[in-house]
Amino acid sequence: MNTFHLSGYPRVGAKRELKFAVEAFWKGAKSEAELQEVAAEIRRSNWATQKAAGADLLPVGDFSFYDHVLDLLCAVGAIPKRFGFDPANLTLEQYFQLARGNATQFAMEMTKWFDTNYHYIVPEWHADTEFSAHSARLIEQIKEAKAQGHDIKPTLVGPLTLLWLGKKKEEFGCRIKTLLPKLLPVYAQLLRELAAEGVDWIQIDEPILAVDAGEAWTNAFPEVYQELTNTGVRIIIGTYFAGVSEHIKLLSSLPVHGVHIDCVRDYPQLEVFADNYPSSKVLSIGLVDGRNVWKANLTKIIDTLQPVKEKFGNNLWIAPSCSLLHSPQDLAVEEKLDPEIKNWMAFAAQKLVELGVIKQALAHGKDSVQAALKASDEAAADRATNKKIHNDAVKARLESLPAGADQRKSPFATRIKAQQEWMKLPILPTTTIGSFPQTAEIRAARAAFKKGELSAADYDAAMKKEIAYCVEIQEKLQLDVPVHGEAERNDMVEYFGEQLAGYCFTQFGWVQSYGSRCVKPPIIFGDVSRPNPMTVYWSSYAQSLTKRPMKGMLTGPVTMFKWSFVRDDVPLSVVAKQIALALNDEVLDLEKAGIKVIQIDEPAIREAMPLKKSQWNEYLDWACEAFRLSSTGAEDSTQIHTHMCYSEFNDILPAIASMDADVITIETSRSDMDLLTAFGEFKYPNDIGPGVYDIHSPRVPAESEIEHLLRKAMNVVPVERLWVNPDCGLKTRGWTETIEQLEKMMSVTKKLREELNQAK
Ligand SMILES: CN1c2c(nc(N)[nH]c2=O)NC[C@@H]1CNc1ccc(C(=O)N[C@@H](CCC(=O)N[C@@H](CCC(=O)N[C@@H](CCC(=O)O)C(=O)O)C(=O)O)C(=O)O)cc1
Numbered sequence: 064m065n066t067f068h069l070s071g072y073p074r075v076g077a078k079r080e081l082k083f084a085v086e087a088f089w090k091g092a093k094s095e096a097e098l099q100e101v102a103a104e105i106r107r108s109n110w111a112t113q114k115a116a117g118a119d120l121l122p123v124g125d126f127s128f129y130d131h132v133l134d135l136l137c138a139v140g141a142i143p144k145r146f147g148f149d150p151a152n153l154t155l156e157q158y159f160q161l162a163r164g165n166a167t168q169f170a171m172e173m174t175k176w177f178d179t180n181y182h183y184i185v186p187e188w189h190a191d192t193e194f195s196a197h198s199a200r201l202i203e204q205i206k207e208a209k210a211q212g213h214d215i216k217p218t219l220v221g222p223l224t225l226l227w228l229g230k231k232k233e234e235f236g237c238r239i240k241t242l243l244p245k246l247l248p249v250y251a252q253l254l255r256e257l258a259a260e261g262v263d264w265i266q267i268d269e270p271i272l273a274v275d276a277g278e279a280w281t282n283a284f285p286e287v288y289q290e291l292t293n294t295g296v297r298i299i300i301g302t303y304f305a306g307v308s309e310h311i312k313l314l315s316s317l318p319v320h321g322v323h324i325d326c327v328r329d330y331p332q333l334e335v336f337a338d339n340y341p342s343s344k345v346l347s348i349g350l351v352d353g354r355n356v357w358k359a360n361l362t363k364i365i366d367t368l369q370p371v372k373e374k375f376g377n378n379l380w381i382a383p384s385c386s387l388l389h390s391p392q393d394l395a396v397e398e399k400l401d402p403e404i405k406n407w408m409a410f411a412a413q414k415l416v417e418l419g420v421i422k423q424a425l426a427h428g429k430d431s432v433q434a435a436l437k438a439s440d441e442a443a444a445d446r447a448t449n450k451k452i453h454n455d456a457v458k459a460r461l462e463s464l465p466a467g468a469d470q471r472k473s474p475f476a477t478r479i480k481a482q483q484e485w486m487k488l489p490i491l492p493t494t495t496i497g498s499f500p501q502t503a504e505i506r507a508a509r510a511a512f513k514k515g516e517l518s519a520a521d522y523d524a525a526m527k528k529e530i531a532y533c534v535e536i537q538e539k540l541q542l543d544v545p546v547h548g549e550a551e552r553n554d555m556v557e558y559f560g561e562q563l564a565g566y567c568f569t570q571f572g573w574v575q576s577y578g579s580r581c582v583k584p585p586i587i588f589g590d591v592s593r594p595n596p597m598t599v600y601w602s603s604y605a606q607s608l609t610k611r612p613m614k615g616m617l618t619g620p621v622t623m624f625k626w627s628f629v630r631d632d633v634p635l636s637v638v639a640k641q642i643a644l645a646l647n648d649e650v651l652d653l654e655k656a657g658i659k660v661i662q663i664d665e666p667a668i669r670e671a672m673p674l675k676k677s678q679w680n681e682y683l684d685w686a687c688e689a690f691r692l693s694s695t696g697a698e699d700s701t702q703i704h705t706h707m708c709y710s711e712f713n714d715i716l717p718a719i720a721s722m723d724a725d726v727i728t729i730e731t732s733r734s735d736m737d738l739l740t741a742f743g744e745f746k747y748p749n750d751i752g753p754g755v756y757d758i759h760s761p762r763v764p765a766e767s768e769i770e771h772l773l774r775k776a777m778n779v780v781p782v783e784r785l786w787v788n789p790d791c792g793l794k795t796r797g798w799t800e801t802i803e804q805l806e807k808m809m810s811v812t813k814k815l816r817e818e819l820n821q822a823k
């Protein structure tokens with residue numbers, strides 16, 4: 064029999080039960096015991112669903128109250144010393160403080176998990192970081208699963224990937240030389256403790272094999288896996304998100320018991336591994352997409368796997384391409400999706416059923432799953448030809464774009480003069496990134512409106528009241544370029560997805576973004592266009608409340624597709640450019656309505672980069688072209704902003720410059736403006752607004768901290784090109800701290816303006 068296994072499942076609960084329980088615990092409205100009960104019920108229900116679908120080895124270690132990388136750091140005792148916590152006696156309260164900060168300590172940093180919209184907690188590495196094994200939490204969950212009658216396979220991020228993911232907090236040379244000798248025995252100790260608990264198989268994920276991590280990292284694999292294999296557990300190495308064919312020799316020679324490969328992201332590697340990986344070891348093949356919502360083509364998958372089975376026998380295992388953490392949980396609860404489109408989809412629960420069918424077909428032949436294959440074939444055929452997907456006008460518009468259609472009318476030097484003429488901004492102009500606090504009242508009003516308990520007129524009035532308050536606050540603060548605050552938006556991507564043709568959206572398709580925060584990515588199923596203006600109404604209303612130039616706010620084409628589930632029948636470049644043209648309609652309508660400062664956010668431009676460097680240039684060419692297309696045709700005097708956050712941008716500065724936004728605002732405060740230094744050295748040509756404080760914390764920075772960052776910025780960017788703004792949007796903040804933070808930002812700006820004016 065071919066083992067059906069998986070490495071992870073959505074953990075927030077089908078209706079986000081964990082999110083609500085964790086947030087209640089933080090507020091003191093739920094005890095730890097009550098929170099643990101909710102968590103145990105989620106695990107129980109997840110395992111039961113997996114077992115019912117036919118899974119043979121169920122994951123343990125995929126559940127987390129905040130983040131599984133943070134859990135692993137706790138298990139290997141590598142929590143930052145600055146918190147002063149004892150890793151052997153870490154409480155749940157302290158665990159959350161690591162992730163969220165406390166009165167004296169900043170939260171640990173978080174960043175994107177490879178090319179996903181999931182954020183992990185970044186390990187903090189010092190030369191003197193110490194490690195110690197703490198397996199109790201994992202062992203409790205192993206016992207829990209076994210008590211429920213399950214065969215299990217715990218999954219952990221591997222030691223090399225863990226080291227690679229972390230950030231050196233001071234320069235101490237090579238992490239492999241300094242830290243690996245300390246981590247490895249502890250990691251091995253952890254495995255020995257699991258072996259003593261009766262664990263037979265463990266999956267150790269080393270996704271760094273799929274990125275270009277470099278030779279030093281790959282060279283370390285043999286010694287590490289020799290040591291870990293000596294612990295008595297059987298190891299399958301997990302890889303995903305890109306191919307690992309280039310490491311076939313290394314992977315074949317490691318003394319482990321198997322490997323998992325993602326054949327959705329890299330189909331050709333299936334043949335490479337089928338032909339070259341030793342059949343005495345387990346080859347786990349992921350052909351069911353863990354990163355998207357489309358049904359698998361079951362007939363094709365079974366036909367592909369059959370010859371592999373002939374060579375590998377029971378050593379062929381089947382699994383989703385990666386952890387299902389990145390999938391929405393259950394399509395069955397969706398009541399409002401167009402039934403035809405819904406029939407093309409599979410969420411995590413349905414993907415398990417698909418794997419169950421594949422397993423059955425491999426064991427008993429295709430005839431034994433005839434009905435399931437017929438349904439799968441019909442869905443695939445319908446999706447390939449359905450008219451809902453195709454819009455000839457959209458295709459024709461894209462195909463007939465003239466050469467240079469992506470260029471503004473004049474170069475930046477001319478445009479900025481036309482903009483300065485009417486904007487008359489002071490030196491060091493101030494702005495924010497767009498969103499203001501999404502309060503419980505705003506969310507409740509929207510929930511009531513969606514349920515039909517609040518009329519459209521009352522919802523409209525409630526949002527206008529929020530916008531008016533937001534503008535009034537910015538007037539008082541004397542922010543030079545105000546925003547409307549995005550109160551009417553559930554999310555910066557979903558909001559637009561709801562209004563664009565070619566997109567559909569779910570009621571419950573939540574995916575964890577970080578900690579208790581989730582997003583509900585909309586789904587691009589066909590050609591995208593904009594039937595009606597999307598933001599003009601709200602931006603015009605906001606502009607009517609102030610004489611200052613109101614900044615309109617759109618989400619850019621790359622971020623729109625990257626934070627959506629995307630159709631997989633056309634290249635991403637086509638999807639991005641279709642969205643760009645839809646956004647371009649909006650830009651021109653905003654301009655007509657008198658909104659002449661327009662921000663097109665692209666926070667996902669870095670995360671959308673292919674994991675393999677060899678594919679970067681091709682991606683950057685079309686991604687930057689798509690961005691430029693979205694503002695094409697705008698007048699010189701219209702000022703286009705863009706915004707980026709959450710990522711390192713140093714290595715793509717020329718591409719960012721080629722986007723040719725008049726102003727870019729970027730997250731820089733958490734790296735103490737290091738990123739900006741790169742912008743300065745590169746001589747970024749247009750205006751730039753480096754974030755002067757971190758918006759992820761309610762902490763109000765001291766004026767001296769903001770001044771330090773702003774002075775650093777003034778040293779690397781010509782002062783006439785420099786803007787002042789926070790790092791990112793303020794939607795996760797409360798009003799009290801927001802106002803205090805912005806007051807500090809304004810006060811420092813005014814002080815420096817005076818200084819600059821006196822120096823003239
Ligand atoms: C900038 N970020 C974003 C990313 N991806 C996106 N798609 N969007 C982003 O903004 N990736 C990188 C970062 C990640 N950062 C964040 C920050 C904050 C959140 C967040 O707050 N998420 C919310 C859900 C947001 C939402 O869609 N809200 C809806 C539904 C509100 C809701 O929960 N309603 C309740 C009832 C409420 C009530 O009655 O009071 C319900 O439906 O049950 C809305 O506003 O309408 C979260 O709470 O997790 C995410 C990523």
Ligand SMILES: N[C@@H](CCS)C(=O)O
Pocket residue numbers: 496497498499555616664666706708791792793794
């Ligand atoms: N305009 C968005 C950008 C977030 S990256 C906001 O302010 O929330």
Ligand SMILES: [Zn+2]
Pocket residue numbers: 496666706707708709790791792
């Ligand atoms: Zn941002």
